[in-house]
Amino acid sequence: MSKRPQLTPRERMAIPRAKMPEQDPAARATNFREVPLGLTPEQAMREAERCLNCRKRPCVAGCPVGVQIPEFIALVAEGRFVEAARLIKETNVLPAITGRVCPQEVQCEGNCTLFKKYGGVSIGALERFVADYEREHGLVEIPPKAEPTGKKVAIIGSGPSGLTVAGDLIKLGHEVVVFEALHEPGGVLVYGIPEFRLPKDIVRAEVDYLVRQGVKFEMNAVVGMTYTMDELFDELGFDAVYIGVGAGLPRFMGIPGEDLNGVYSANEYLTRSNLLKAYLFPDYDCPLPPAKKVCVVGGGNVAMDAARTARRLGADVTIVYRRAREQLPARAEEVHHAEEEGIHFQLLSNPVRIIGEAGRVVGMECIRMRLGEPDESGRRRPIPIEGSNFNIDCDQVVIAIGSAANPLLTKTLKTVKLNKWGYIEVDKNNRTSDPRIWAGGDIVTGAATVISAMGAGRIAARSIHAYLMGLPQPGEEGAEGEQ
Amino acid sequence: MAGRIIENEEVVPNVRRLVLEAPQIARRARPGQFIIVIPDEVGERVPFSLADWDADAGTITAFYLEAGVSTLKLSRMQPGESVHALVGPLGRPTVIKKYGTVLVGGGCYGLGAMYPLVRAFKEAGNRVVALMEGRTSYVIYNEEKVREVADEVIICTADGSRGIRGHVKEAFEALSEEGRKFDYAHFVGCTYMMMISSKATEPYGIPTVVSLNALMVDGTGMCGCCRVLVGGETRFACVDGPDFDGHKVDWDQVFSRLAAYVPQENLAYQYLKCREAGSVRASPVREEVRP
Structure with a gap:
């Protein structure tokens, strides 16, 4: 493999941040295939060239497992993808997974010197790329093992x-x-x-x-x-x-109507769909009945997952969250994906009651909220606005307020x-x-x-x-x- | 191997005795607990009450009725085959104490599931009266096992073809009118039987426990599918139960939640039959994501 061409920092900064191809929003809202499609080798090598190889390695400091980020990126830039994957695996045994689900924007990429002005180096995308490359080319090797300890x-x-x-x-x-x-x-x-x-x-x-x-x-x-x-x-x-x-252990809200049919914890909703493949019902036996309108309560990544799942099952989906957009705990990318797929956001709103008829959900009563002083978590506390109650029609409610x-x-x-x-x-x-x-x-x-x-x-x-x-x-x- | 079928025999019309190899579950099982079975790789997780276990042989027993797609699939499996997954024992064991005279009433799959309860209450020093109900005489099963451990077995049939005419409720009322006293009652079987029997014991002030058969997914308290209202509080049948105070259970809600998937259950059942008849095939889009 050729030696890495020596670019000046200015040249590196001039390279535009790689954009990972994604499935079209309209198409993907009806299937369960992966949304981001991964970088091409050329894209990966070019993206790797953006790394300034800073002496302070702020990216590594932002990684909970301390992946040797600049070193693996240097290998990617030289096209040594498998070596890069193996280097990552010395500290991170699941790179194909973390490359996809880590909140890089608040970890490695958020710490990247380029982050503010140019957008951080797409470390997650590169990690995903090398791990996929190694696996898809059948180049995964079993690492050497120490002598048995008998423990x-x-x-x-x-x-x-x-x-x-x-x-x-x-x-x-x-x-x-x-x-x-x-x-x-x-x-x-x-x-x-x-x-x-x-x-x-x-x-x-x-x-x-x-x-x-x-x-x-x-x-x-x-x-x-x-x-x-x-x-x-x-x-x-x-x-x-x-x-x-x-x-x-799923949290419920403790409001009237939570035991109605059609109300799910996010755990149940996602377990049915993901583990038991309810989205393939009746080829798979576990059901998740189709709904016309689904309300997902909560603003975290789990809420986005549940909402996007409901969308793919054919529903019109609204996320109900008690704070404002800036406080959504979900990753920006997930919120963006959800919006692209046509999911509505009912912000500054909190459910007070789930409305039922004959044991089934037919709607949810919410109250509007405003933001008060910051609480101990540093986020501004939502305060209900007296008399601002309103109803949302829905036939399913998924509660994703944590566990x-x-x-x-x-x-x-x-x-x-x-x-x-x-x-x-x-x-x-x-x-x-x-x-x-x-x-x-x-x-x-x-x-x-x-x-x-x-x-x-x-x-x-x-x-x-x-x-x-x-x-x-x-x-x-x-x-x-x-x- | 855990999950291998030893026996899967129809004991009376539409009721099968399922004996599975499960050494670890057999070691740990206690009265009132249940297992979760997934029949095949596309199956769902279905709970079954334990009806017996043998730690030495490493086997467990459950009885089931063919009532939907999972039990249909299960009913066709042969000894030697294995279920896709088997988990247990799950649920809190029944609280076994010396009450004095204990009434254990069972019907449906509960004629099987009542056996370990009767045995345990007997071992704890109670006088145990077992009430076994069926719609007619020839659907009563497991009687000889229950007789081994009960002080008294009373049969009741809806059509009066054997024993007391009526269900567990009517039999309990008949016995009470004769002046029989019970210090504790436990019901296991179909929900309607458990409900009306619990309502019957309430005026007599008899502490009454029912073993609920809620729909479940994981069975470990993770999803909340099996939630039931007991005394105004939401409880999870899988980890807080399956036993609850029969006088405090919100029965309307139990029925409502049990019926949540009836249209899907029917569809899945028909779909399986149609597929087997060759009239539908899984769509190609779906094939690509199948395991």
Whole structure:
């Protein structure tokens, strides 16, 4: 491969930011295929040339797992795509996934020197490109593995944090078994994020990559019910356990009418569609009845996913959010995609009642809101405007206002300390109050991102390894160098 | 392998006994718990009450009625085949205590599911009266198993062809009129039976528990599909139940939610039959996204 042509910073800044081709909005609003189509090799190499290779590496500082961003981009610029993919995988086991679902605009790309004036280097698109290139060309190789240590680790939950821990520990020579409550591995990547944002064959490929490295997956195993924690340690001989079960308890609003037919938690709505393929009903058995008008309550990424799913199922969709547009917690790209697909936004509005007839939803009564002083989260508090109630006609309501800690497993743990909201308390190494048990992801932080869950998994994996090998814990004196 | 079918036999018209290999579930199962089964790779997640388990043999038993596309598919599976997925045990176990005289009433699939309850209440030192209902004499099944563990078995049939004429409710009322006293009642089976039986015990002040059969998706509290109103509070049948106070359940809402997908259930059933008859094929657009 040719050496990278030496461009001046001015020349690099003059390159326009790559625009990833996307499925046409009108067409994609009726199918479940992926929306962004990926960069071409030429586009990727050109985009990589935009990187100024700054000495301060602000992008890396913005990455929860510390991907070696300028280094992989330099490889892309030279057309060394597979090497770039392998370099990313040293710190991020799921690049095809994070390249698609990370909020890069507030992480690596948001930190990029070019961000304000020219738009950050499209790090996510490049990450996605090299990971796809490696996989689609059949060039994925099994990384070398350390000598078997004879230690066994159980991972509870096969979501992004669990998969990260599994990937890190298998390379270090430990035996790894992942227990998953559902029938498909991937956690939120499979039941939560829709096909049009993250194709499920990519998740399967990533899981398959771990299987080929020797990670064992046990599906349909609900730890807390099918197995007890004591059983894992005492009878199945695990030396350490990582809990990455996600938050997993849907929040409802507590308003009248929420138990009507046609009212769904976002978890249920998305699980039916994504995991159980209800969008292919009746070829698949799980139904998600078509609605004419769907209201999605909430403004986060899950709300956008639910709204865009409802749109694809043929509905006219309105997102009802209590704050203003600037406060929408969803990624700008997701909001933009939703708008392009014809989804309406009813902002500064909050439901007060869901209206039913014969047990079914026929509408939702909302009240208009105005923004007051900032609250403890720093966002301006929405205040209802007395007497401003109005009705929206709808025959389905999806509630996407976040989730809480699911107690199914945690209530069975006697030795693991929880905080007052039921989330697991951990130290800086993601270790719980039981020295044999680590935890990370949403069951520690509450609902967050795929990549922050992976970051937690990474930290825990290092600590678990140190514990299993009798080494000092990361951060302690004599510990192996931090990243 | 967990999920392998050992037995799938029709015991009375339209009711089958399903015995599955499931060593881990058999080890952990407690009375009142359930399993979730996905029949094939395009199937949905369907809960079934556990009717028995054998930790030594590593098997579990459930009874089911062919009522829709999932149970139709299940009914056609042969011993040796495996279901696509099997999860359990799920749900809170029934609270088993010594109450004195316990009435356990069952019908439909509940004639199977009542067995572990009767056994457990008996083991806890209760005098257990088992009320087994059917629309007619020849649809009563599992009687010999229940007889092994109950102090008394009373049969009731809607057509009066055997035992007391009527359902569990009428049988309970007849017994009460005779002066029989019960300290606790537990009903499992079709929703209507559980509702009217609970309403019958209420005037007598008998603590009454029902094992609800809500629609479910994940079965671990993640989705809220199975929510029920109990004493004005929303509860999840999968993790807070399936047992609830029969006097506090909002029955209208239970019926309403159970009927949420009736049109789709009918469509799926017809569609499967049509496809098998060769009159429809999956569309090509759909084929491309199939696994």
